[in-house]
Amino acid sequence: MHDSHGGLSHSLQTGIGLFYFLATLMNVGFALYQHYEAKNKLQAMVWGAVAGIFGFHALAYLLHIGWPLFPWIQNGVNWVMGPTTYFLLAASGFTVLLWFRRTATEPVVAWAILMGTLWFGGQAMTNENFKNIITKPDNVPIVMLIFSVGFLTWLALRKMVLNDERIARGEPPHEKVLEEKVLVWPDLVYTELIAMVICTLILIVWAIVLKAPLEQPASPARIPNPSKAPWYFLGLQEMLVYFDPWMAGVVLPTLIVKGLIALPYIDFNQKGSGYYTFNERKFAITTFLFGFIVLWCVLIVLGTFLRGPNWNFFGPFEPWNPHKNVPLNNVSLSEYFWLYLFGMSVEGHWLLRELPGLLFVFGYLFVLPPVLAKTIFRGFFIRMGFVRYMVLITLIQFMASLPIKMVLRWTFNLKYIVSVSEYFFNI
Amino acid sequence: MSIGDYIRNTQIWKSIFRHPAPRDRRNRVVVMLTNVFLHLHPVSVRKSGIELSYTWCMGGITFFLFLVETVTGVLLMFYYRPTLEHAYNDILSLRDVTTLGILRELHRWGAHAMVITIWLHMYRVFLTGSYKPPREFNWGVGVILLVLTLLLSFTGYLLPWDQLAIWAITVGSNMARATPFMGYEGPGSKLLVVGGVELIHSGSDARFLLLGSRFVGEQTLLRFYVLHCVALPLAASLLIAIHFWRVRKDGGISGAL
Numbered sequence: 001m002h003d004s005h006g007g008l009s010h011s012l013q014t015g016i017g018l019f020y021f022l023a024t025l026m027n028v029g030f031a032l033y034q035h036y037e038a039k040n041k042l043q044a045m046v047w048g049a050v051a052g053i054f055g056f057h058a059l060a061y062l063l064h065i066g067w068p069l070f071p072w073i074q075n076g077v078n079w080v081m082g083p084t085t086y087f088l089l090a091a092s093g094f095t096v097l098l099w100f101r102r103t104a105t106e107p108v109v110a111w112a113i114l115m116g117t118l119w120f121g122g123q124a125m126t127n128e129n130f131k132n133i134i135t136k137p138d139n140v141p142i143v144m145l146i147f148s149v150g151f152l153t154w155l156a157l158r159k160m161v162l163n164d165e166r167i168a169r170g171e172p173p174h175e176k177v178l179e180e181k182v183l184v185w186p187d188l189v190y191t192e193l194i195a196m197v198i199c200t201l202i203l204i205v206w207a208i209v210l211k212a213p214l215e216q217p218a219s220p221a222r223i224p225n226p227s228k229a230p231w232y233f234l235g236l237q238e239m240l241v242y243f244d245p246w247m248a249g250v251v252l253p254t255l256i257v258k259g260l261i262a263l264p265y266i267d268f269n270q271k272g273s274g275y276y277t278f279n280e281r282k283f284a285i286t287t288f289l290f291g292f293i294v295l296w297c298v299l300i301v302l303g304t305f306l307r308g309p310n311w312n313f314f315g316p317f318e319p320w321n322p323h324k325n326v327p328l329n330n331v332s333l334s335e336y337f338w339l340y341l342f343g344m345s346v347e348g349h350w351l352l353r354e355l356p357g358l359l360f361v362f363g364y365l366f367v368l369p370p371v372l373a374k375t376i377f378r379g380f381f382i383r384m385g386f387v388r389y390m391v392l393i394t395l396i397q398f399m400a401s402l403p404i405k406m407v408l409r410w411t412f413n414l415k416y417i418v419s420v421s422e423y424f425f426n427i
Numbered sequence: 428m429s430i431g432d433y434i435r436n437t438q439i440w441k442s443i444f445r446h447p448a449p450r451d452r453r454n455r456v457v458v459m460l461t462n463v464f465l466h467l468h469p470v471s472v473r474k475s476g477i478e479l480s481y482t483w484c485m486g487g488i489t490f491f492l493f494l495v496e497t498v499t500g501v502l503l504m505f506y507y508r509p510t511l512e513h514a515y516n517d518i519l520s521l522r523d524v525t526t527l528g529i530l531r532e533l534h535r536w537g538a539h540a541m542v543i544t545i546w547l548h549m550y551r552v553f554l555t556g557s558y559k560p561p562r563e564f565n566w567g568v569g570v571i572l573l574v575l576t577l578l579l580s581f582t583g584y585l586l587p588w589d590q591l592a593i594w595a596i597t598v599g600s601n602m603a604r605a606t607p608f609m610g611y612e613g614p615g616s617k618l619l620v621v622g623g624v625e626l627i628h629s630g631s632d633a634r635f636l637l638l639g640s641r642f643v644g645e646q647t648l649l650r651f652y653v654l655h656c657v658a659l660p661l662a663a664s665l666l667i668a669i670h671f672w673r674v675r676k677d678g679g680i681s682g683a684l
Contacts, residue, residue: 138591141539145546152483152547158550159480175555178475184468185455188477195484196491196594203495203540207532214522217515220642227594232542232577237598246613249602259488260570263553264563273559273581274475274682278529281556288553424605425614 007124009077010064017062020054023118030111037391043108046171057122068126069317078315083241084410086306086313090298091403097157098286101225105158109270127317133305137213142231142304149297153289158278160285167277175275186241186422215348225309225322234303235296242405244426259395266392268384330415333357350420357418369393445505467671469679476680481555485548486680490667492541496579499534500656506530507586509652513646514588538580545576557681565673568666582655585648593643596608596651600643603634610634 009228028051035044060066097104104110124127124130134143163173216222229237271280278285306313308320337356338344346353373389381389408414418427434440435448449458459470475481506525507517521531549569551560558566568658585596604610608619609632616627629641674680 133481138539141536144540145543148543148547149550152550155480155483156551160554175475175478175481178473178478180474181471182474182477183455183459183471184516185449185458185465188468188472189465191477191479191484195488199488199491200495203533203537204529206536207529210532210536211522212532212535213591214518214587215590218588218590220593220644222590224590224594227598230581230598231539231596232580233599236602245602245605246607246610250606250610250613256569257574260573261567263559264558264566267559270559273455274555274557276481276555285554294549411479420614423614424612424618 007068008064008066012126012131013061013064013066016066017058017060019118019122019125019132020058023115023122024051024054024058027054027115047111048136054115054119057119068330069123070254073123074127074317078318081306081313083270083302083306083313086302087294087298087406091294094290094294097153098278098289099159103162105154105161107158108153110158124316128317130316131337133316137210138231139304140210142301145297146301149293153293156276156277157289160278163275163277164279165418167279171276173277226302226307226311228307231300231304234307238299238303238307239402242393242402242409244424248423252402255398261397262391262395266384266388266395268388287396287399295399295402330409331414331415332416332419334419336412336414350422354418354420357416357427360417365394365397368397467675469566469675472679473682476682483547483551485544485551487507489541489548491545492537492544493663493667495537496534496541497660499530500660502530503534504656509586509648511588511648514586514648518587518589534583539581541576542580545573549573552681555681562673562677562681565670565677568670568673572651572663572666572670575666577660579655579663582651582659584645585651586655588648596647597643600634600637604629604632605636606633 014080029048031044031047031051034040034047057066125134133139159174163175168172173320193344228234236248236253239252242248243252267284269281269284271277305316308314309322309324309328312324312326314320314324333356334353335346338346338353351358372393377389380392382393382398408417417425418425420426428436431523435444446457447454449455456470459468502523506521508514518531522528550567552569581596581599585592604612606613608615609627610616611627611632611634612631613627613632616632616666617625619626630634635641637647637650638644639650
């Protein structure tokens, strides 16, 4: 398409226009809901105005006089973004969400966040690099993942907040009020039928609209750059930046599976079975959410959208330049210790060389658990007993090893804590 | 007599459905007990357990997608031969020649969706505390099903035999050679030496077991094909049966007994 305005092809503008038109309708609906159902005149006016803004965008792009994403946003985002800021933003966003969950899950706040995301998404699509990576057929599931995990996390937290308020007032949680039994036919089987029909429709439309990718025939000689695992393993592939394959690809995944299976046997808290609650299960829910959202989903998004050739980091609007130069000056702990601290050479027997790192790891794995059992996890230790406590603490230690290694890398350029390359034993 | 009533009075209909239409309470109970598929459900459930905003419907959708994958997978097997000579071209003709050319799309997008829905199902089960006693064991069965789903998706990824396929599988399976003691680049493998002979080398390690070769080649294609079409679906079916049966036996989808 060369008949374009501002570098944007007509078909792209029509697509974005339709997208903004849908957002307009959503806001009209929300404004009407606020006016007639919630009887909130102010909110109705606000969302009517937002609908107007989206309508203006829709009109502009449908008439093919739309504008590309403002350069200062592009450059700003690219400049701010790096693996460090990306992860820290996600982690702090997660903390804010949990801390201010009551406010953050207000429907109006959640709606505002969704609308901001939609507006930005539409604008970002005008960027060639962003569009190419988002619309790659195999990446579409990740866009679905982002929206479904986002929506369902909101829904669950909302239900938790409401239930916790009920419990605080001395009432039973919402689910416990609905204890009465209903017949599966018709109440459940019809829901299932409708769900199946809807899923079938979505799947057929998806299959017609998007062709399954098929690249050139397999050739062992031509290695694509970057070579990526299937998208659901990209969180693990991202861990390769911080750990050797034996940790990132074998030990940690094995522990994720074992830890999940062990979970019901470690969680001794009998409360919160069969209803949404945060306050009754603070530790369990915070830990699981951190693992699933920040360490799993966020890293998948990072690995898919933001890692380009040579596994270098690329901002969402940055072209994937295979010659991008990123200095690699990571240093192992043994070098820090012997070379920088004492000015000695790092040669010699590996046992002596790696002694500081080995002591650090030993302390982390074997000294820290009893110390924690005496201090902040004292209550856990007493209630759980030795075996359960050790399983829990070991799992948490391995889970925490990733963020710990990340922070050490970002702050000290630390490569390995223990580096016995002779035996492929690097931590 | 309406046509519907006439059909319901024929001997054929009555031989299949052994009771009147489920219009009153008694027959709504009976229908759940006399139909093998409906019998997966209990007769009655708590009202809270069928609230859409509570269950998100994700477990059921995951099972539905498993069925979709089975049906489309069987159909795809009519067109596909897992050999270096044919694999890629068979996929090409599936796209260009075959009637109803969305078969592979249905299968691939269904698989992606299934990975997401099984995560979301697990997410809901965790957030509602539904893994708590007496459902600890069934949560474990569910975790194994999650692993099987990922392995099914992973083995299927190789079958089109294009660049995307072999390099994704190469990157994924390279991890196996770093398995402690079992991979030839894994920590400890160099210690397994008997009489000066290394036990673990690139032709005997965990990666070789997975690929049937030192690299992703014809043996790998066959291995992944058999795993994808036979071994893993059988294992998943067995565990799904256990999973559903235990949901009923453990007192429904969630809550104390």
